[in-house]
Amino acid sequence: MYTGIQHLHSGLAYLVLIALIIVIVLMLIGSLSGKEFTEKDRKIALIAFILSHVQLLVGLILYFLSPIGLSLLQGGGAMSDPIARLTALEHPLINIIAIAVITIGYSRAKKLSTSKAKFRSIYMMYAIGLILILSRIPWGNWLG
Ligand code: HEM
Structure with missing residues (x-):
């Protein structure tokens, strides 16, 4: 169970990061070219939104199963160890x-009235979310 969820979380991470980057670039192009925000644009933004929420759910399950998740906090001493504190x-x-920020960007875009504002809400908030995610990835565990 633990290994399966760990692999799922590890694989989904690629999809989430790629989807966020693609959406940010497309929304930025949409905004700069002054084109209209269409239903297709909303659906593209929704894909990254859904992927990040699935990852959140898988991450939460993993947190309770992993030996380097919640159990490290219960053991004590994790706060003084930077590697333990990270995961x-x-x-x-x-x-x-980060996922809350992405959610705000997507939901706000639906309520805004101009196309430019909709594109901006998504690319700005998704970019902030992406930076937050990248700032705390356990790179050593993932790619090391
Ligand atoms: C978009 C959001 C997220 C991304 C992109 C992400 C990505 C990753 C990556 C790349 C790893 C390393 C995987 C590996 O060692 O192969 C990892 C590990 C982990 N993540 Fe996430 N994660 C996200 C959200 C979360 C959330 C919300 C939680 C918990 C509430 C979480 C809990 C964990 C835990 C406990 C580990 C260590 C698992 C282990 O190796 O035992 N993650 N995450």
């Missing part, structure tokens, strides 16, 4: 905030 606290916390 037990910083990565989960910052990613939850």
Whole structure:
């Protein structure tokens, strides 16, 4: 169970990062070219939104299963160890905030009236979310 969820979380991470980058670039192009925000644009933004929410769910499950998740906090001493603090606290916390920011960007775009404002809401908030996610990825575990 743990290994399966860990692999899923690890693989989904690629999709989430790629989807966020693609959406940011497309929305930026949309905004700069002054084109109209269409239903197709909303659906493209929705793909990255859904992927990040699935990753949030998988991450939450993993947090309770992983030996380097919640169990490290319960053992004590994790706060003084930067590597333990990353997966037990910083990565989960910052990613939850990042996904909340992405959610705001997507939901706000639906309410805004001009196309430019809709594109901007998505590319700005998705970019902030992406930077937050990248700032707390356990790179050593993932690609190391
Ligand atoms: C978009 C959001 C997220 C991304 C892109 C992401 C990405 C990653 C990556 C790349 C790893 C390393 C995987 C590996 O070692 O192969 C990882 C590990 C981990 N993530 Fe996430 N994550 C996200 C959200 C979350 C959330 C919200 C939680 C918890 C609430 C979480 C909990 C964990 C835990 C506990 C580990 C360590 C797992 C282990 O190796 O045992 N992640 N994450």
